[in-house]
Amino acid sequence: MNVRQQIRAASADSTGHFDVVIAGAGISGVGAAYHLTKQCAGTSFVVLETQKSFGGTWLTHRYPGIRSDSDLHTFGYRFKPWTSAPIATAAEILSYMGEVIEENALGPHIRYQHKISSARWSSEENLWTIEAIRTDTGEAVRFTANFFWMCQGYYRHSEGYTPEWKATESFKGRIVHPQQWPDDLDYKNKKVVVIGSGATAATLIPAIARDSAHVTMLQRSPTYFRTGRNAIEIAETLRALQVDETWIHEITRRKILFDQDAFTRKTFEEPEAAKKDLLSAVEAYLGPDYDIATHFTPKYRPWRQRIAFIPDGDLFQGIKAGKASVVTDEIERFTETGILLKSGKTLEADIIITATGFNLSANGDIDFSIDGKPLDFSQTVTYRGMMFTGVPNLVWVFGYFRASWTLRVDLVADFVCRLLNHMKDIGARKVTPALRPEDHNMPLLPWIDPENFNPGYMMRGMHLLPKRGDKPEWQHNQDYWAEKDEFPAIDLGDRAFVYE
Numbered sequence: 001m002n003v004r005q006q007i008r009a010a011s012a013d014s015t016g017h018f019d020v021v022i023a024g025a026g027i028s029g030v031g032a033a034y035h036l037t038k039q040c041a042g043t044s045f046v047v048l049e050t051q052k053s054f055g056g057t058w059l060t061h062r063y064p065g066i067r068s069d070s071d072l073h074t075f076g077y078r079f080k081p082w083t084s085a086p087i088a089t090a091a092e093i094l095s096y097m098g099e100v101i102e103e104n105a106l107g108p109h110i111r112y113q114h115k116i117s118s119a120r121w122s123s124e125e126n127l128w129t130i131e132a133i134r135t136d137t138g139e140a141v142r143f144t145a146n147f148f149w150m151c152q153g154y155y156r157h158s159e160g161y162t163p164e165w166k167a168t169e170s171f172k173g174r175i176v177h178p179q180q181w182p183d184d185l186d187y188k189n190k191k192v193v194v195i196g197s198g199a200t201a202a203t204l205i206p207a208i209a210r211d212s213a214h215v216t217m218l219q220r221s222p223t224y225f226r227t228g229r230n231a232i233e234i235a236e237t238l239r240a241l242q243v244d245e246t247w248i249h250e251i252t253r254r255k256i257l258f259d260q261d262a263f264t265r266k267t268f269e270e271p272e273a274a275k276k277d278l279l280s281a282v283e284a285y286l287g288p289d290y291d292i293a294t295h296f297t298p299k300y301r302p303w304r305q306r307i308a309f310i311p312d313g314d315l316f317q318g319i320k321a322g323k324a325s326v327v328t329d330e331i332e333r334f335t336e337t338g339i340l341l342k343s344g345k346t347l348e349a350d351i352i353i354t355a356t357g358f359n360l361s362a363n364g365d366i367d368f369s370i371d372g373k374p375l376d377f378s379q380t381v382t383y384r385g386m387m388f389t390g391v392p393n394l395v396w397v398f399g400y401f402r403a404s405w406t407l408r409v410d411l412v413a414d415f416v417c418r419l420l421n422h423m424k425d426i427g428a429r430k431v432t433p434a435l436r437p438e439d440h441n442m443p444l445l446p447w448i449d450p451e452n453f454n455p456g457y458m459m460r461g462m463h464l465l466p467k468r469g470d471k472p473e474w475q476h477n478q479d480y481w482a483e484k485d486e487f488p489a490i491d492l493g494d495r496a497f498v499y500e
């Protein structure tokens with residue numbers, strides 16, 4: 001059965017009881033489904049997905065040039081080799097995920113156009129009751145599950161974040177958010193202003209610069225970028241030696257992770273040197289006369305926000321060729337023909353693209369309750385960024401920012417499968433994380449230390465996220481290199497897990 005046939009087959013049956021319900025069919029949900037079939041054979045499960053197909057981020061975002069900003073050897077799963085150039089388009093990532101679904105017969109487990117609206121835990125029945133709305137028919141459907149595996153990502157797919165600016169309604173051209181890219185947007189020979197300088201802007205600009213009259217990247221403050229060839233030397237060498245792709249995948253992952261670890265350490269231990277490395281690479285493209293200090297030198301330490309990889313320096317090549325330019329300033333207000341800046345300068349535009357980020361959605365906009373009481377995640381404490389105090393039989397997958405998201409998808413899946421197998425072995429129907437006696441005086445802090453990592457969407461939504469403590473068990477530390485050893489060693493008999 002191909003993926004399409006599997007999807008149709010799956011749609012026939014719409015409700016029921018499952019051992020596990022997985023929310024979302026993005027890279028996390030598909031990974032969770034794969035690991036369940038391999039590590040918890042015989043476990044029944046269903047994946048509920050709002051959209052018409054799998055892919056999550058890679059399906060939602062359709063703007064020109066959409067691609068990964070980290071390499072696919074590590075953004076790909078550890079179990080399926082990535083065999084192409086490391087930076088991949090959304091279409092390539094979707095095709096890779098489609099193969100994972102097809103090769104592992106995951107299709108029949110996925111119900112598309114099922115938007116989960118509520119999840120209610122009953123301690124009497126030891127069950128989650130999960131309600132979803134079928135987006136094709138409007139019908140409400142109900143599932144029950146012993147365990148809820150939340151793979152719904154971290155932002156709202158239905159709309160991106162746009163700050164409020166003055167007089168936006170006066171602008172006569174089109175204003176577009178990249179998360180809702182219109183199919184009919186014609187930017188050929190048009191003057192385009194892209195607001196923002198994150199990964200989305202950096203991807204979009206080179207892709208539209210070729211055809212538009214000119215693209216201006218308008219940023220309030222600069223961002224760090226990494227740049228280099230879209231190739232991994234060791235993978236190329238091993239391929240030339242006709243080494244098996246499974247080996248190439250594993251060795252290349254190790255090499256990339258080794259190098260990333262060294263770079264991450266450098267950003268903490270020698271931030272000025274790390275900064276110099278990043279800026280010299282930009283200067284190599286733009287030349288010594290370009291004002292790198294104003295446009296490409298952020299005020300923050302490298303890695304406090306995600307650093308996007310710019311393959312072959314295409315953004316900088318566009319700037320060098322005069323097809324794109326950077327303006328570092330603030331918006332005073334929109335005008336009929338563009339934007340008036342606080343400096344008094346104006347930017348003329350036919351189209352304004354607001355690459356201004358996401359709206360954080362920690363819980364997939366699902367109404368949660370525990371024994372009839374509404375659940376407020378911000379009143380819980382996180383267990384290693386994946387479970388929450390007082391919330392039974394639930395795991396949330398939140399990946400890495402300084403390394404590929406998917407590395408954590410695999411690690412969390414190993415943990416969940418080990419936990420489910422352990423519960424089966426000891427005959428437990430319920431596991432709830434709880435602070436241990438030694439944790440009761442622990443300071444409770446925001447989910448992530450802003451000194452460590454502080455992207456805008458996270459800062460805007462921090463008050464909605466669970467709290468963290470000051471011990472590794474109660475933190476989401478964003479450190480793959482620590483967690484890769486700590487997760488397999490988690491003692492499931494620890495008093496942080498209360499079994500019933």
Ligand SMILES: Cc1cc2nc3c(=O)[nH]c(=O)nc-3n(C[C@H](O)[C@H](O)[C@H](O)COP(=O)(O)OP(=O)(O)OC[C@H]3O[C@@H](n4cnc5c(N)ncnc54)[C@H](O)[C@@H]3O)c2cc1C
Nearest residue numbers: 024026027028050056057068069070116152153364404405
């Ligand atoms: C443009 C862009 C580029 C990125 N590039 C990279 C990169 O190169 N490397 C990297 O590591 N990270 C990258 N990220 C971060 C990226 O989001 C994650 O890496 C990863 O794709 C997230 O996967 P996910 O499956 O956890 O969540 P998502 O991709 O967000 O998928 C979640 C899925 O859950 C569904 N869902 C949500 N709520 C519900 C509900 N209530 N009911 C049913 N279904 C629901 C959504 O429809 C969606 O399909 C990027 C993000 C963006 C936006």
